[in-house]
Amino acid sequence: MNLFNFQPGHEGYYGEYGGAYIPEILWSTIEELKTALKNAKADPDFWQEYISLMQSYSCRPTPISYLENLSRELGGAQLYVKREDLNHTGSHKANNVMGQGLLTKRLGKTRVIAETGAGQHGVATATMAARFGFECVIYMGTEDVARQRPNVFWMEQLGATVVPVTDGSQTLKDAINEAMRDWVTNYPTTHYVLGTACGTHPFPEMVAWFQSLIGTEAREQMLSQYGSMPDKVFACVGGGSNALGLFQGFLDDESVELVGVEAGGKGLDSGAHATRLTSREGSVGVAQGYKTYFLQNNDGQMLHTHSISAGLDYIGVSPILSHLKQTGRIRFEAATDNEVIEALKLVMKKEGLIPALESAHAFARAIQEAPALPKHTKLLINQSGRGDKDIFTVADAIRDENWEHFIQGKAKDYESRNIYS
Ligand SMILES: *Cc1c(COP(=O)(O)O)cnc(C)c1O
Numbered sequence: 001m002n003l004f005n006f007q008p009g010h011e012g013y014y015g016e017y018g019g020a021y022i023p024e025i026l027w028s029t030i031e032e033l034k035t036a037l038k039n040a041k042a043d044p045d046f047w048q049e050y051i052s053l054m055q056s057y058s059c060r061p062t063p064i065s066y067l068e069n070l071s072r073e074l075g076g077a078q079l080y081v082k083r084e085d086l087n088h089t090g091s092h093k094a095n096n097v098m099g100q101g102l103l104t105k106r107l108g109k110t111r112v113i114a115e116t117g118a119g120q121h122g123v124a125t126a127t128m129a130a131r132f133g134f135e136c137v138i139y140m141g142t143e144d145v146a147r148q149r150p151n152v153f154w155m156e157q158l159g160a161t162v163v164p165v166t167d168g169s170q171t172l173k174d175a176i177n178e179a180m181r182d183w184v185t186n187y188p189t190t191h192y193v194l195g196t197a198c199g200t201h202p203f204p205e206m207v208a209w210f211q212s213l214i215g216t217e218a219r220e221q222m223l224s225q226y227g228s229m230p231d232k233v234f235a236c237v238g239g240g241s242n243a244l245g246l247f248q249g250f251l252d253d254e255s256v257e258l259v260g261v262e263a264g265g266k267g268l269d270s271g272a273h274a275t276r277l278t279s280r281e282g283s284v285g286v287a288q289g290y291k292t293y294f295l296q297n298n299d300g301q302m303l304h305t306h307s308i309s310a311g312l313d314y315i316g317v318s319p320i321l322s323h324l325k326q327t328g329r330i331r332f333e334a335a336t337d338n339e340v341i342e343a344l345k346l347v348m349k350k351e352g353l354i355p356a357l358e359s360a361h362a363f364a365r366a367i368q369e370a371p372a373l374p375k376h377t378k379l380l381i382n383q384s385g386r387g388d389k390d391i392f393t394v395a396d397a398i399r400d401e402n403w404e405h406f407i408q409g410k411a412k413d414y415e416s417r418n419i420y421s
Pocket of ligand 1: 091
């Protein structure tokens, strides 16, 4: 299935989703980017350079681990995990930013900008900018700057300028608007490093392409190391880049079921979730430069989203995924915050893995389905990132008393002396 074989006159559309709804001033920049992407895709040397870079800088190919203990515990299907957590900066985001870094070089640009919510994409972009010697500006809502201090700290140490955005709700969507404003002003020197397979054409195609190495590796590894294809493949869905990355390896294998797992938050009826494709509240609209399912009310006002994992807490979703939902190629499900914490605890105790809260959504669903499946069934789960970053959230959720004492102690230290003097 070639997702990027666009119908004549419908370039950038996946079925009815996608497109490029952009201000006129960005047309030539987007044209330039489309041309650069097209040329890069037609140039085998570019892909080879990308693969070599990821091998020497980001531990690729990442392994697939067989979860023997957890499989035995569940008593049904066999569980396998693609280890994207082993990438530099701890998630699949490295694939996207390093790819866009190479493309920025090809465009002859010297400055990169990005939006970030939780800060993970900001840290990944700042790492890439340092490695390539680009100037780097990261836009982040003031609210998020306050909540994500450790990531802001690292971005600044890596040499990036973090600009707090005080507009609107002071979160991700305001940061996106501000980054767009910067791009409109500075496009001759600047590339906008979008963080997921969303936004205006050609970003969904570009990000999905860079992430496709996850699925290419995984298909090969399952066949050569474990003797057969997986029966079902699970990935969490925020914007959709890790899911598309893994799923692309299996799109044409009809026997392989693809399962995307959204953030069910406090439950689908709670009004506190981020399920654009699995709940009634998701509907088709145009925002942020593209057409897809958004969490919005009847007037097109964006709704408040909630998830225990910051990376899945987003109002839009990749237009490519919206299309593959419509064609029925991908089944979409949701996992709630509570299910995610339970899954995470089980995986840590049984396998010694610490998946990111985002990835734990994929685990939660696979763990739910595994017991009823025959023993020869193989489930492949994408561990999109590592969970170290979630220590504050997880320790809170499981109410670890010693952790609370530790945090209170730290706060007292800061109160009783000025540690910077
Ligand atoms: C950012 C992030 C996600 C969500 O982004 P997608 O584009 O949906 O992949 C998922 N997992 C981890 C670990 C992340 O950091």
